[in-house]
Amino acid sequence: MSWLQNSIMAQRAVAKGNVNSVHSITEADQGKYHYVYGPYVEPVLRVDPGTEVSVETHDAFEGAIKSESDVPSQILNFPYLNPQNGPIYVNGAEKGDCLAVYIKEIRPRGPQPAGTTCLLTEFGGLVGTGDTAILNAPLPERVKKVHVDAVKGVTWNDKITIPYEPFIGTIGTSPEIEAISALQPDYYGGNMDLPDVAPGAVVYLPVNAPGGLLYLGDCHANQGDGELCGVAIEHPTVTTVQIDLIKNWNFKWVRLENEKVIMTIGSGRPMEDAARIAYRELVRWMAADYDFTELDAYMLLTQVGRARLGNMVDPKYTIGASILKSYLV
Amino acid sequence: MSWLQNSIMAQRAVAKGNVNSVHSITEADQGKYHYVYGPYVEPVLRVDPGTEVSVETHDAFEGAIKSESDVPSQILNFPYLNPQNGPIYVNGAEKGDCLAVYIKEIRPRGPQPAGTTCLLTEFGGLVGTGDTAILNAPLPERVKKVHVDAVKGVTWNDKITIPYEPFIGTIGTSPEIEAISALQPDYYGGNMDLPDVAPGAVVYLPVNAPGGLLYLGDCHANQGDGELCGVAIEHPTVTTVQIDLIKNWNFKWVRLENEKVIMTIGSGRPMEDAARIAYRELVRWMAADYDFTELDAYMLLTQVGRARLGNMVDPKYTIGASILKSYLV
Amino acid sequence: MSWLQNSIMAQRAVAKGNVNSVHSITEADQGKYHYVYGPYVEPVLRVDPGTEVSVETHDAFEGAIKSESDVPSQILNFPYLNPQNGPIYVNGAEKGDCLAVYIKEIRPRGPQPAGTTCLLTEFGGLVGTGDTAILNAPLPERVKKVHVDAVKGVTWNDKITIPYEPFIGTIGTSPEIEAISALQPDYYGGNMDLPDVAPGAVVYLPVNAPGGLLYLGDCHANQGDGELCGVAIEHPTVTTVQIDLIKNWNFKWVRLENEKVIMTIGSGRPMEDAARIAYRELVRWMAADYDFTELDAYMLLTQVGRARLGNMVDPKYTIGASILKSYLV
Amino acid sequence: MSWLQNSIMAQRAVAKGNVNSVHSITEADQGKYHYVYGPYVEPVLRVDPGTEVSVETHDAFEGAIKSESDVPSQILNFPYLNPQNGPIYVNGAEKGDCLAVYIKEIRPRGPQPAGTTCLLTEFGGLVGTGDTAILNAPLPERVKKVHVDAVKGVTWNDKITIPYEPFIGTIGTSPEIEAISALQPDYYGGNMDLPDVAPGAVVYLPVNAPGGLLYLGDCHANQGDGELCGVAIEHPTVTTVQIDLIKNWNFKWVRLENEKVIMTIGSGRPMEDAARIAYRELVRWMAADYDFTELDAYMLLTQVGRARLGNMVDPKYTIGASILKSYLV
Numbered sequence A, B, C, D: 001m002s003w004l005q006n007s008i009m010a011q012r013a014v015a016k017g018n019v020n021s022v023h024s025i026t027e028a029d030q031g032k033y034h035y036v037y038g039p040y041v042e043p044v045l046r047v048d049p050g051t052e053v054s055v056e057t058h059d060a061f062e063g064a065i066k067s068e069s070d071v072p073s074q075i076l077n078f079p080y081l082n083p084q085n086g087p088i089y090v091n092g093a094e095k096g097d098c099l100a101v102y103i104k105e106i107r108p109r110g111p112q113p114a115g116t117t118c119l120l121t122e123f124g125g126l127v128g129t130g131d132t133a134i135l136n137a138p139l140p141e142r143v144k145k146v147h148v149d150a151v152k153g154v155t156w157n158d159k160i161t162i163p164y165e166p167f168i169g170t171i172g173t174s175p176e177i178e179a180i181s182a183l184q185p186d187y188y189g190g191n192m193d194l195p196d197v198a199p200g201a202v203v204y205l206p207v208n209a210p211g212g213l214l215y216l217g218d219c220h221a222n223q224g225d226g227e228l229c230g231v232a233i234e235h236p237t238v239t240t241v242q243i244d245l246i247k248n249w250n251f252k253w254v255r256l257e258n259e260k261v262i263m264t265i266g267s268g269r270p271m272e273d274a275a276r277i278a279y280r281e282l283v284r285w286m287a288a289d290y291d292f293t294e295l296d297a298y299m300l301l302t303q304v305g306r307a308r309l310g311n312m313v314d315p316k317y318t319i320g321a322s323i324l325k326s327y328l329v
Helices: A008-012 A271-289 A294-304 B008-012 B271-289 B294-304 C008-012 C271-289 C294-304 D008-012 D271-289 D294-304
Strands: A021-025 A045-047 A051-057 A085-090 A098-108 A115-119 A142-149 A153-155 A167-172 A202-206 A214-220 A237-246 A255-257 A261-268 A306-309 A317-324 B021-025 B045-047 B051-057 B085-090 B098-108 B115-119 B142-149 B153-155 B167-172 B202-206 B214-220 B237-246 B255-257 B261-268 B306-309 B317-324 C021-025 C045-047 C051-057 C085-090 C098-108 C115-119 C142-149 C153-155 C167-172 C202-206 C214-220 C237-246 C255-257 C261-268 C306-309 C317-324 D021-025 D045-047 D051-057 D085-090 D098-108 D115-119 D142-149 D153-155 D167-172 D202-206 D214-220 D237-246 D255-257 D261-268 D306-309 D317-324
Touching: A008 A098, A008 A202, A008 A237, A021 A045, A021 A085, A045 A051, A051 A085, A051 A214, A085 A237, A098 A167, A098 A214, A115 C294, A142 C294, A167 A202, A214 A237, A261 A271, A271 A294, A271 A306, A271 A317, A271 C271, A294 A317, A294 C115, A294 C142, A306 C306, B008 B098, B008 B202, B008 B237, B021 B045, B021 B085, B045 B051, B051 B085, B051 B214, B085 B237, B098 B167, B098 B214, B115 D294, B142 D294, B167 B202, B214 B237, B261 B271, B271 B294, B271 B306, B271 B317, B271 D271, B294 B317, B294 D115, B294 D142, B306 D306, C008 C098, C008 C202, C008 C237, C021 C045, C021 C085, C045 C051, C051 C085, C051 C214, C085 C237, C098 C167, C098 C214, C167 C202, C214 C237, C261 C271, C271 C294, C271 C306, C271 C317, C294 C317, D008 D098, D008 D202, D008 D237, D021 D045, D021 D085, D045 D051, D051 D085, D051 D214, D085 D237, D098 D167, D098 D214, D167 D202, D214 D237, D261 D271, D271 D294, D271 D306, D271 D317, D294 D317
Parallel strands: A021 A051, A045 A085, B021 B051, B045 B085, C021 C051, C045 C085, D021 D051, D045 D085
Antiparallel strands: A051 A237, A085 A214, A098 A202, A098 A237, A115 A142, A142 A153, A167 A214, A202 A255, A255 A261, A261 A317, A306 A317, B051 B237, B085 B214, B098 B202, B098 B237, B115 B142, B142 B153, B167 B214, B202 B255, B255 B261, B261 B317, B306 B317, C051 C237, C085 C214, C098 C202, C098 C237, C115 C142, C142 C153, C167 C214, C202 C255, C255 C261, C261 C317, C306 C317, D051 D237, D085 D214, D098 D202, D098 D237, D115 D142, D142 D153, D167 D214, D202 D255, D255 D261, D261 D317, D306 D317
16 A cells, blocks of 8 residues: 555545546647746646646756757747746635645656756856856856666766656746746745655645646756756656645645655745745644644754755755654654 | 936936926826736836826835734735836837836825834844744734824934935836736845935836836835834825836846936845845946946945945845945046 | 775875774863864874774763753853863874864763753744844743663654764864864864764864864764754763874865765855855865866766755854765766 | 043943053064954953053055065965954953943054055955855956055045045954954954944943953955955054943943944844844844833834945954934933
8 A cells, every 4th residue: 555545635635635537738738838937827727636647848948958069048048948837727726725746757758868957157056146146257158968768867978877866846836926937946836946846745735826726847857955056957758747635724835745754845045044944834834733832843853854955056945844754653 | 407417317218318298197097006016917007208107106005004003914915015006118118128217206195194114923124034934933013103294204203203215115127027026126126125216316127028017116204224124114105207218228137326326236135145236236337337347346346335235124135236426437 | 894994094094094092081081171173272182193082072061951940041151062072183183184083983971861952042943043133032941851872762752762873063173273162163173063974984174283183072862954953962972083194185174974975064154155165165076086077076966966954053054065976986 | 522421431431431541552562463363362461441552553464465466365374364453451351341442543554555455366245255165267366556645545546536434344352262263253343344443433342251352453444335355445554542441231242332323233144144133232222221122123223223234255244233323312
């Protein structure tokens, strides 16, 4: 029996974690991809809770970087970056609810080399940027294309192969009245770039606008903590998720569950604010649902909490704070 | 002869800083106020460069806090805060241009006590907030209503009167595809809360979307550096601005000019990033238009640059960096 | 054969990672413990490279918090906190060298309950502090005493037992002319609170003052990422380290090696500066010793780098950045 | 009658702000200058409260940068930078007291060009640094020597003259047991680089070690807000201060008073922490000595507080928060 049958989704969601319907969104279905998370476009699909959807995602550059001789600054057209599928309207979702999104599978698609990473001007964790403005000359631009195979992994070079550990870099719901760049992570999700948002996890996304309006894209074949230069191994995929709805589970920031842990995800600047948000949300969750007082949770997390650095490059940095379920007794 | 005749607006703008047309936007004209800076609504007015517009602004709470016994958390309905007039579409404005907005006058309007300040839960510079998340109990909520008189000033209490030094707390253009909360300051302006954005100044706002789409609101009768508790003396006004257009003056962050200084305005977190942005933009401006090399500008600003802290409470902090025009020789 | 025989210590250190001499420092030997990392005191011991030393460490409160009814603010006497053993003078160590310190074993000592954690006023990751100054009322003070057993683990309560995973919270060399609080982590080590500084690891500490002047103390029985409330499970120990010396290995920030990874440790505020330091040092290390260019290292770490949050509570935050040795081919 | 006669120093200090004795510390008297603020050296002078002392200060480079063709990285020898006069032991000063230091006069001394500014590698507000570590190439080094005249000002070039507005860049007392680099500002003062620490001001410095142990140096002929590139117009001076002692005035961070304002000075990273410290200290001062509640002070400072950015380049950033005395009614 899978842990999923004991998941919060199975216990509390409208469809009890069952799949009653299956859909797909191909590139053709999607048509125009989106570059903001907002309520100002028509849904590409309307589903009931308990629907499985397979989505053809683009890479973060919409496939525009094709060879190692490409110069990103000549090809990319800000703010039309990080194309997103969706939005998917979930029938019955209202402000104060949350979407439960179980990530079933991510498979690479498209011709090889399917993977792209690169150095972009004034973007990255170890360079001056538009936010951390300096006078030093930028690093050179650089593109690296790599083969991505779901079994053999990512062929970095003759000597180095990296395991295929895919996850969804950008996923979330729409804000209520804002439309925010798909490059940004925030309370509703977005560009969190957190490797835990991977097959086997259920992501809980707060609903702020009617229907929730689920967007997703930007799948990574692998990524280190912090996504240091700002560009993981970006690749187009077929990503399959199962969408359910939990009524009246009202919280501010994205939550996640997998077989081992519960996790809360905070995004902010400076980075300590991302950590504070993530851990405070976890304290509050433990106090609300797991029979701890806030101070007990605070003291226990001091001893056993885990923090995962998602990104240190986006407009907000992202940290996931988690605790083993075995401590939630 | 006013310095305005030598302003950048007079020298470079389409209407040469002249007024060829006069309009007003009353509360009734405005109808629905706006809570995001974005391109997804119809303009309330379309004008040619060289137009003077008088605008009836609301206070940041849209007048909802009426007495000192009001409890803000019971009255305010996030995200429907900081109501903005506009957008005003400026004919001919295209991405890569900038709007020149000369602030002519700000007058208080409405019944007394016209001014409102208050302590809001989890908002402010010396408390834990949604961004700087802590477990400490919040401060109590508190409302203070004050008389605001353009001549006599703000009556704080029997002993303290504060001069009326009004400015526009929130002003800016629309992002290209984003719609961002009016509570946030950013490259296009928004909730900068910088007291230099006052009568006598020309603000230069980058155009990102067709027509520029000028929004403004949130006028303060007075404010200290940093807007410490997050709520200045908010008041409804009639604010008069003159709108012009400079073609092909392309920069990233808001600029400002008054009789004495040129200023660049940066917003970011942590606060040093706001300072870096502001000063780097000033270095670049001096290098582009005033015959300095970047390194010469950097070294001179070390000796004579001025930094003004706008807000230390909004989603991004704001700092204005300036240099006396007398040094631009 | 142990990986240690292929460690950098074994390959490059004066004593080749061999133990030629064994010493101990009991409480009585130590006499006065130290509260700063500096060169202004006499060494407690002088050793040659290749010496094993067993040290009786105190807990971070020097044993002063004895029961759950104690009130820390009435007992603790800042700045006389976090007592350190040492300094140990390593013969032959000069500025530009580094000490190699292999952590052999940490054993709890003293009467039960040997472990202490607590909530201190204005200290911790989810409260206002002396550095992040706010007006909110502080949390209550609170002490929790726990049994610590090297085999059975830490008895948190009837339901929760935490594995005994001890490490050295504070270890480092002396600055050249500064004497810095043992509460602070910095380039020379100090209060890093990083769980990887554990038995099985070799820590490489830059030498800034003659003899290196090794200090250590503050062992934790267990700790979560970030040491959230600021007080891990503090306990007195017998800690055994093997001290060696690498001549002319000159770097700025502490490095670490264990069977699986090499790691660099950065401390700073805001937290992104700790991450930047750690990752830049790792890039430089890979470029200097492992046949990567800086840009190649930067791009590879984007895919496979790991970041561990040590503390988010000390005067500087600490992050360790690492890469699997299997990628250093 | 000077405002000084109503100063806090005149009202509360042991010598009531009177001068009973006059001393000087020449270069020869000083002998060895100091590079840390600490208690581990002998005082150069012992004085009673009510003593005026004239001090021959060096510039921050101890005069080592003599011409524009000098290359700072080849000349400067970290950590032997920012030489300080003192320490001066004030008889009767004990932990919990504060020193009152009235700055009487600063005069340039030494051969012309007496002023030095420069670009140092990996130091400054708009470059990557050792703390904000990046991979971009550093800016070039550069030295600029300028004439400094107390009347005519600083001759920047043929077209630009900057007024002589001298102040003490680094001044403070010793920590209790730490010895901290003179490059760092902190609660006891140090390298605050705040232009308000100028002739006409009284600085109140908390006493942490017996005798207070006053250090000072690093006078600037002029400086912009933030000291952008990190090096103001450094120059050697004769600086005259009057030293008094206030018993049992116990606060954490440096305070300042001049004719117009009272000010509190905070140093920290990120910059918002410096602002928070400064403003919280001001709130507390107003509550303790000026008949405000903390919340009243907080709300009033929102409207009339002033923030001055001292440095944005040192190991901690410095901000001074002030309020006009006219509001302290």
